[in-house]
Amino acid sequence: MCSLNKEVFGKERAKQYKKKIKTIIENAKLSSEVGKAVQEIHDALMLVIILMITASTTTSIVTS
Numbered sequence: 001m002c003s004l005n006k007e008v009f010g011k012e013r014a015k016q017y018k019k020k021i022k023t024i025i026e027n028a029k030l031s032s033e034v035g036k037a038v039q040e041i042h043d044a045l046m047l048v049i050i051l052m053i054t055a056s057t058t059t060s061i062v063t064s
Contacts, residue, residue: 006014 009017
């Protein structure tokens with residue numbers, strides 16, 4: 001961080017904002033990790049659905 005925050009807001013207020021900024025960054029990282037996990041689950045579910053449709057179609061063709 002640059003010292004401009006201290007000059008503009010004062011030392012104490014700059015410390016408060018620095019803590020808030022760190023919290024926001026940590027939450028963003030956590031949100032990104034959750035988003036990646038959700039995407040992985042979505043991809044896995046799509047694969048299972050495609051396999052089920054394929055198996056169902058193949059079974060229908062074979063029994064016909």
